[in-house]
Amino acid sequence: MSRTVSRITLQDVAREAGVSLATADRVLNGRSGVRGVTAERVKDAVARLGYRPNLAAARLARGETYRFCFVLPAGSNVFMRMLGEQVTNTARWLAVNNGYIDTLRVDVFAPETLASALEGLIGHYDGVAVVALDHPRVRAAIDDLIAAGVAVVTLVSDVPSSQRLHYVGIDNIAAGRTAGTLLGRFAAGRSGSVGLIVGTPALRDHAERQFGFTQVMAGEYPALRVLPAHESFDEEERTQLIATEMLRDVPDLVGIYNVGAGNRGIAAAISAANRASDLVFIGHDLTDDTRRFLLRGVMDAVINQDPGHQSRSAARVLLSHCAGEPLLNEQERIRIDIFVRDNLP
Amino acid sequence: MSRTVSRITLQDVAREAGVSLATADRVLNGRSGVRGVTAERVKDAVARLGYRPNLAAARLARGETYRFCFVLPAGSNVFMRMLGEQVTNTARWLAVNNGYIDTLRVDVFAPETLASALEGLIGHYDGVAVVALDHPRVRAAIDDLIAAGVAVVTLVSDVPSSQRLHYVGIDNIAAGRTAGTLLGRFAAGRSGSVGLIVGTPALRDHAERQFGFTQVMAGEYPALRVLPAHESFDEEERTQLIATEMLRDVPDLVGIYNVGAGNRGIAAAISAANRASDLVFIGHDLTDDTRRFLLRGVMDAVINQDPGHQSRSAARVLLSHCAGEPLLNEQERIRIDIFVRDNLP
DNA sequence: CTGTTAGCGCATTCAC
DNA sequence: GTGAATGCGCTAACAG
Numbered sequence: 001m002s003r004t005v006s007r008i009t010l011q012d013v014a015r016e017a018g019v020s021l022a023t024a025d026r027v028l029n030g031r032s033g034v035r036g037v038t039a040e041r042v043k044d045a046v047a048r049l050g051y052r053p054n055l056a057a058a059r060l061a062r063g064e065t066y067r068f069c070f071v072l073p074a075g076s077n078v079f080m081r082m083l084g085e086q087v088t089n090t091a092r093w094l095a096v097n098n099g100y101i102d103t104l105r106v107d108v109f110a111p112e113t114l115a116s117a118l119e120g121l122i123g124h125y126d127g128v129a130v131v132a133l134d135h136p137r138v139r140a141a142i143d144d145l146i147a148a149g150v151a152v153v154t155l156v157s158d159v160p161s162s163q164r165l166h167y168v169g170i171d172n173i174a175a176g177r178t179a180g181t182l183l184g185r186f187a188a189g190r191s192g193s194v195g196l197i198v199g200t201p202a203l204r205d206h207a208e209r210q211f212g213f214t215q216v217m218a219g220e221y222p223a224l225r226v227l228p229a230h231e232s233f234d235e236e237e238r239t240q241l242i243a244t245e246m247l248r249d250v251p252d253l254v255g256i257y258n259v260g261a262g263n264r265g266i267a268a269a270i271s272a273a274n275r276a277s278d279l280v281f282i283g284h285d286l287t288d289d290t291r292r293f294l295l296r297g298v299m300d301a302v303i304n305q306d307p308g309h310q311s312r313s314a315a316r317v318l319l320s321h322c323a324g325e326p327l328l329n330e331q332e333r334i335r336i337d338i339f340v341r342d343n344l345p
Numbered sequence: 346m347s348r349t350v351s352r353i354t355l356q357d358v359a360r361e362a363g364v365s366l367a368t369a370d371r372v373l374n375g376r377s378g379v380r381g382v383t384a385e386r387v388k389d390a391v392a393r394l395g396y397r398p399n400l401a402a403a404r405l406a407r408g409e410t411y412r413f414c415f416v417l418p419a420g421s422n423v424f425m426r427m428l429g430e431q432v433t434n435t436a437r438w439l440a441v442n443n444g445y446i447d448t449l450r451v452d453v454f455a456p457e458t459l460a461s462a463l464e465g466l467i468g469h470y471d472g473v474a475v476v477a478l479d480h481p482r483v484r485a486a487i488d489d490l491i492a493a494g495v496a497v498v499t500l501v502s503d504v505p506s507s508q509r510l511h512y513v514g515i516d517n518i519a520a521g522r523t524a525g526t527l528l529g530r531f532a533a534g535r536s537g538s539v540g541l542i543v544g545t546p547a548l549r550d551h552a553e554r555q556f557g558f559t560q561v562m563a564g565e566y567p568a569l570r571v572l573p574a575h576e577s578f579d580e581e582e583r584t585q586l587i588a589t590e591m592l593r594d595v596p597d598l599v600g601i602y603n604v605g606a607g608n609r610g611i612a613a614a615i616s617a618a619n620r621a622s623d624l625v626f627i628g629h630d631l632t633d634d635t636r637r638f639l640l641r642g643v644m645d646a647v648i649n650q651d652p653g654h655q656s657r658s659a660a661r662v663l664l665s666h667c668a669g670e671p672l673l674n675e676q677e678r679i680r681i682d683i684f685v686r687d688n689l690p
Numbered sequence: 691c692t693g694t695t696a697g698c699g700c701a702t703t704c705a706c
Numbered sequence: 707g708t709g710a711a712t713g714c715g716c717t718a719a720c721a722g
Contacts, residue, residue: 057714
């Protein structure tokens with residue numbers, strides 16, 4: 001509200017340093033063509049006056065528009081649908097901040113398709129956020145984008161060996177370990193078998209979660225035996241079938257950990273077997289379904305990675321990189337959320 | 346980067362609508378003095394062109410500086426110290442966004458002091474974020490601030506009956522329930538007593554947590570008996586004494602829930618009694634201490650409210666209110682974080 | 691009721 | 707190496 005004590009401007013700094021606005025600007029933005037002595041004078045003035053650049057003015061003067069492309073999997077997995085919605089929200093926010101977002105849907109299981117889609121983005125965008133597949137072709141495509149001067153962040157699923165600027169997502173080994181600890185503690189005292197269902201071990205995040213989970217179970221809960229993993233391809237029918245068979249064939253089953261999607265199928269199987277109250281069931285991603293399962297007591301915990309946070313974080317990282325603006329690192333760390341019935345948002 | 350296809354400006358809208366820039370601006374910002382017909386023409390043009398205002402330009406033109414005051418408790422409780430540090434970070438961010446933050450430390454247990462401190466802020470600030478005490482005097486002071494045109498948000502601790510714009514913090518009843526569920530599940534199968542330590546029931550958040558906790562324990566875990574609450578005044582020596590006595594006098598003690606600060610004292614008592622591995626200990630707020638206790642297995646879960654998030658959220662809410670800018674509600678919901686050993690950030 | 695105009699603080703030509 | 711001048715898109719004061 002207050003048009004208070006007018007803030008210190010670059011103009012003030014220039015005057016204080018006895019140079020022109022242009023020179024002060026050159027020093028502040030690290031552009032060349034200023035003698036060392038002069039630069040020092042300006043820096044002194046900045047320090048003396050406690051000058052803080054005005055972000056709004058800088059943006060306006062630059063007058064740049066930032067074009068970002070979010071590359072998401074084509075499939076219709078619930079989490080990815082939620083992520084897509086959040087990207088739309090983020091786009092609305094970006095529109096007010098000199099940027100826009102296009103969304104591209106690509107078959108994530110086809111490295112060639114993904115890679116060539118990525119390469120086709122060169123020249124059209126300033127930044128790309130991609131739900132990546134950890135495959136040499138994809139890595140190469142990311143590196144090509146980077147080489148072409150495009151800012152790239154990986155989203156949800158990383159390609160650590162690439163040159164990407166940043167990974168926006170959780171540590172999936174830690175997520176798997178978290179699931180292990182919760183399942184182990186919730187099944188406290190009991191001994192028996194634990195079912196493990198993965199979408200496909202070809203997805204890096206699934207493999208990592210599985211790894212973390214079995215690591216904890218083997219090391220900390222010797223009374224619980226993890227059954228060989230079943231592959232569901234994230235399909236509800238498959239998860240239901242797998243769970244139904246497990247419940248039928250494993251008499252000492254005390255828990256199920258679902259690494260991927262398809263929680264609805266498992267919940268159906270558990271309810272059908274009337275085992276909701278004694279079986280520990282832990283899965284990923286808070287959705288309308290999993291929220292309901294938590295409230296009904298069918299699920300005992302949900303490990304979550306906030307799609308809204310991830311979408312906004314990707315946009316902020318790209319924007320701040322392209323615009324050369326500062327970033328609050330702490331804000332960009334994606335948490336491994338644990339939800340039980342009582343702390344649902 | 347790209348100085349792409351220049352975005353649509355208000356100028357374009359005005360031309361399209363056949364009015365002047367000023368009129369277009371009046372319509373867009375809901376200022377009076379425009380005939381209905383004219384307003385419609387402008388709105389049509391906005392829709393037709395898909396106009397999006399440029400935040401940076403608007404801020405620059407307004408040229409306003411926003412002065413906020415964060416009122417924090419004077420004590421040196423770890424969480425409040427962390428909150429204070431985060432407010433400093435937030436201030437740095439705000440400095441780049443046409444605002445500044447002053448921090449005021451007040452004795453939170455003295456309603457009169459807090460209330461008069463708040464009233465003294467009138468005229469000096471555009472917005473106030475206060476860690477409030479739920480007391481009639483404080484409520485009145487908040488309402489006075491509001492009446493004087495100051496934006497007020499409560500932070501961490503709410504005064505629901507006041508006119509405050511917004512509460513930045515968690516639902517403490519839900520937090521207590523969450524603690525109850527975790528303790529109940531972690532103690533699965535066992536029966537016995539559960540110790541409950543509060544700072545002081547005079548603090549609304551402590552009382553609410555206690556309420557939520559006992560609610561869940563009574564309703565869901567009949568095998569666990571919650572002992573009468575002990576008051577620690579958030580002092581480490583007191584918590585240590587209380588915990589030591591509990592461990593000595595209650596033979597069937599299976600868990601401890603600490604509602605307030607002083608986790609270090611409890612951890613010391615548990616370690617001294619060599620009960621780390623079998624006693625369930627749940628407390629609040631992730632600090633260097635509680636992190637270490639989780640890793641060592643002395644604590645089993647920590648319920649957290651992110652001080653960084655709360656500080657930034659308060660600043661964003663105040664800023665967007667004062668500047669009349671849009672707010673992403675979803676981003677401002679403070680989560681009840683659950684941390685175990687494996688999902689520590 | 692509506693239009694004209696002068697900046698906001700900075701980045702960026704283009705001269706010197 | 708350095709300085710002067712122009713304009714980004716919008717708000718607000720002032721004219722009509």
